Amino acid sequence: MPTDERNSLAPSGRLFTRTYLGLLAAQFLAAFNDQAIHASAMFFAINTRTLSEANAITLMPILFYAPWAIFCTLAGYLSDRFSKRNTLVFWKVAEVAICALACLGFWIGTEGEHPATGAWIVLSTVFLMGTHSAFFVPAKYGVMPEIMQPHLLSRGNGMLESLSFLAVILGTVCGGVMSFIFLRREVNIGLVLLGLAILGVLASLFIRRMPAANPTLRFPPYLFGPLIRNLQTLVWSRTLAFAVIGISFFTFIVAFMRATVYMFGESQNPRWDELKTSAIVGTVALGVGLGSPLAGWLSGRKVELGLIPIGAAGMILGCVLAGFTLGYIPGLICCTILIGICTGFYLVPLFTLLQYRAPKSSKGDMIASSNFINVAGAISASLLFWALIASAKSTGLVEKVQQTDDVATGRLKSREFMRGRTVYATIGDVSVGRKPAEDESRLNLPEHLFGDRPAVVPPELHIAPDVSVGDAVKVSHYKLEGVDHYVIRPEGKPIEAHYDSRSLPRFLFLGAALMTLGVLIVLWRRVRDLPGRSLTLIRGLVGPRYILEGLSHVPGDGPVILLIDSNQPDALPAIRAAVDRHVTIFEPKTIDSIQLEQAEKILKRGDVVGVLMSAPAAEALAGTLDGLRIPVRTNGKHLIFADGVSLAAK
Helix, strand or coil: CCHHHHHHHCCECCCCCHHHHHHHHHHHHHHHHHHHHHHHHHHHHHHCCCCCHHHHHHHHHHHHHHHHHHCHHHHHHHHHHCCHHHHHHHHHHHHHHHHHHHHHHHHHHCCCCCHHHHHHHHHHHHHHHHHHHHHHHHHHHHHHHHHECHHHHHHHHHHHHHHHHHHHHHHHHHHHHHHHHCCCCCHHHHHHHHHHHHHHHHHHCCCCCCCCCCCCCCCCCCCCHHHHHHHHHHHHCHHHHHHHHHHHHHHHHHHHHHHHHHHHHHHCCCCCCHHHHHHHHHHHHHHHHHHHHHHHHHHCCCCCCCHHHHHHHHHHHHHHHHHHCCCCHHHHHHHHHHHHHHHHHHHHHHHHHHHHHCCHHHHHHHHHHHHHHHHHHHHHHHHHHHHHHHHHHHCCCCEECCCEEEEEEEEEEEEEEECCEEEEEEECCEEEECCCCCCHHHCCCCCCCCCCCCCCCCCEEEECCCCCCCCEEEEEEEEECCEEEEEEEECCCCCCCCEECCCHHHHHHHHHHHHHHHHHHHHHHHCCCHHHHHHHHHHHHHCCCCEEECHHHCCCCCCEEEEEECCCCCHHHHHHHHCCCCEEEECCCCCCHHHHHHHHHHHHCCCEEEEECCCCCHHHHHHCCCCEEEEEEEECCEEEECCCCCCEEC
16 A cells, blocks of 8 residues: 555544544534434324323333344444445435435325324334434444544544534424424424435545455354453453443433433423423533533543543532422523533543544444443433332322312313323313413423413323323312312223322432442442542643653553653653553562562552652562563653553563
C-alpha cells in the first residue's frame, strides 16, 4: 500500500475532521429519529385506541430494545467483518426505508381509515428502529478508535455523547409535540422523519472509506457462540469488566429513572399528560448533553477514571434531593439536570475505556456483546420497578383509596377525547367528565406546562382498555384532594383497586441513590484508587497538568512494572491517574522479603507495580519481579511512557 494511502487510513491527530463531523451528524439524526418514532408511535397507538396508555408505555421499550439482544452477535460480526463506514451508511439507508414505512402506517391509520392496522405498522417501525440501532451503535462506537488517535478519544466521545443526548431530548419532545400538532394528520410526522433520514444518509457519506477491522473473520457456526466467548473475555479482563459493569448499570439506572419519572407523572393529581412528563425526562438528557463534553474536556488526553466517583456522587446527591423536592417542580428540574450532568461525567470515561481496551480486531463485536448486557440491565430495571410497585401496594406503603360503586350502570353511549385521553363519557342518562370545547382536542400545548394547578380542576376519567362504545359498563368514583376520579369498567367485572401513589416516587428516587452508591462501591473495589484519582483531577484544575505521551504502551491486562525515572513531586499522582489500572508505587530504600512478596502479589492479581528508580534499592527490587517493563520519565510538562526504549519482559 502506498505511503500516502496508508497515512490517509491512519487515525487522525485532529478532532474535527470531515469523517468525525459526518459521524456526529449521522448519529444525531439517527438518535433523533429513534426517539421521535418511539414517542409518536406510542401517542398514535393511544390516540387510535389501539392500545391503552399503560400498555403502550410498557410495550415501547420492549419493541425498541429486544433487537439489541436478538441481533447482538450478528451486529458485532458485521461490524468487524466489513468496513464500519459501509455498515454505518447501509443502516442510514435502511433508516430511510423504515421512515417510509412509518409514513405508510400513519396514512393507513388516518386517511386509509384503518386505525388499528396503521397503528400496528407504525409500532413495527419501533422494532425496526431498535434493529437499526442494534447494528448502528457497535459500528459507531467501534469506529471511533479508527478515525482518531487514543489521546482524542475522551474529547471525541464527550462530544458524541453530548449530541446523542441532545438528539434524545429533541426527539422525545418533538415526537410528543408533533403528535399534538398533527393530531389526525400524523402522516406529516412520517414525512418530517423521512426527510431527516435522507439528510442522515448524506451526512454518513462524509465518513471516509476504511478497511474492515477483521476481513478474514468467519461467520460463527453457532450464532450465539461468539457472544458467550465475548462475555467470558469481558468478565475475565479486569479493565473491560470494570467498563462493562459501569455501563450496564448506566443502562439499568436510566431505565429505572425513566420509569420513576413516568410513575411520578401518572401519580400526580390530576395526572400529567405525556408531554409534561416527557419534558421532565428530557431535562435528564439535557444534563447529560451538558456534562458529556465537559467530561471530555476534563479528561484531556487520557481515560479519566477520576470522573467516575465525582459523577456517581453527583447522581446520588441529585437523586436524594429529587426525592425531597417532588412537590416543587423547578427544584425537581434542577435535580434532574444535575443527575444528567453527573451521568455524563460517569459515562464518558467508561465508554472511552471500552473502546480503548477492546481488541482491535473485535471492537464492534465487544461493544455489541456489551449491548447485550445493557439490555439485561434495562430488563432487570423494569422487573425491579414492577416488583417494588407491587410490594408497595401489598404492604400498605401506598394507601388504597376508597371507592363508591353507585355512580352509573348502563350502556356506554359516547366518549370524547382530548390529547389522546378520554375526558368525557355518557353512560345511559349520566355524563361524567368535562366535555371539551370545539377544537380543544387539537391544542398544541398545555396552557401552563409547569404552572400552578387551576382553581377548577376537571374530573379524571380512568376507562378500562377493553371497553368500547355500546358496551354495558359500571362507573365507580373516588375523590383525591378535591379532584373527582371516575373509573369505567365492564359491567360484571369486579371493582379494581386504586392507590394514592404520590409518595412512592420519593422512595424510588432514594432507592436509585442507594443503588448508585452500591455500584460505586463495586467499582471502587475493582480500581482501589478511584477516590485518589478524583482528588488528583481536582488538584489538576488549579495546578499544573502533565501532557501524556505513550500511554498506549501500557496494556489493559497482565503484570506490568513501571520503571519511574522522575524527581518531580507531582509525577507520581499523575502516573497513577494516567494509567487506567490500579498502580502501587514502591520506593525501596532496602530490599526486603515483605516488600518483594507484596509486589509479587500485586502483579499476580493483575495490577500494576511502579518502582521509583531514584530509590537506593530500586534496581534490586525491579530485577526480581516478573512482568512487562515500561520505563516512565518526565520531561518538563510531559509525562512519557516507554519513550525511545524497547519494552522488555523478564
